[in-house]
Amino acid sequence: MIVVGLTGNYGMGKSTVAGLFKELGAVIIDTDEIVGKLFQELPVMHEIKETFGEGIVQGNTVDKQKLADIVFRNPSLRIALENILHPRVFSRIDDELAKLPPNPSTVVIVEAPILFERGYQGKFDKIITVFTPEEVAIERLKGKGIPEEKAIERLKSQFPGEMKAGRSDFAIDNSSGAGDTRKQVEEIYRKLLSAEGGNRNN
Secondary structure (H helix, E strand, O other), rough: EEEEEEEEEEOOOOOHHHHHHHHHHHHHHHHHHHHHEEEEEEOHHHHHHHHHHHEEEOOEEOHHHHHHHHOOHHHHHHHHHHHHHHHHHHHHHHHHHOOOOOOOEEEEEOOOOOOOOOHHHHHOOEEEEEEEHHHHHHHHHOOOOOOOOHHHHHHHOOHHHHHHHHHEEEEEOOOHHHHHHHHHHHHHHHHOOOOOOOOOOO
């Protein structure tokens, strides 16, 4: 199988692209989904409470909105949260990969929003970045009800999309419409299926 890191900044369409790869037959591992489950686990809640204070955890529920507001304004606290979550996330990814039957034709797409920011490039066989101009991403996020200042705040916490695209094996421009994005995904998927070397469990 070949394990591919799919990254892209806030509002640039990473999840949409993942859905297109899934339609083509790829196995998708969504790290946001893994994080959502981790937030429900008592050891994780305990570490978050110790790091961010009692008010972040109400009963057995992490106030994710309050937590996001804190970490996107404070880089050191964002790293502290990532240090709690990321080792567990990669452990769960490994668990998911171990469940898959060995098959050289399997393409696994792992959604990984801050792959470059934390230097996780080496954990994947190939890397794909989804990008759009930031102004396009901001308008899309505003259309989903996210205030512009919050969208800008989150985008500023990530490396520029163009930088990530330049460091990736493949880049998908998601600014020209669904049809164009689909064509790019189909072309990359064909290349991933035919990739020789650099992949796992050949």
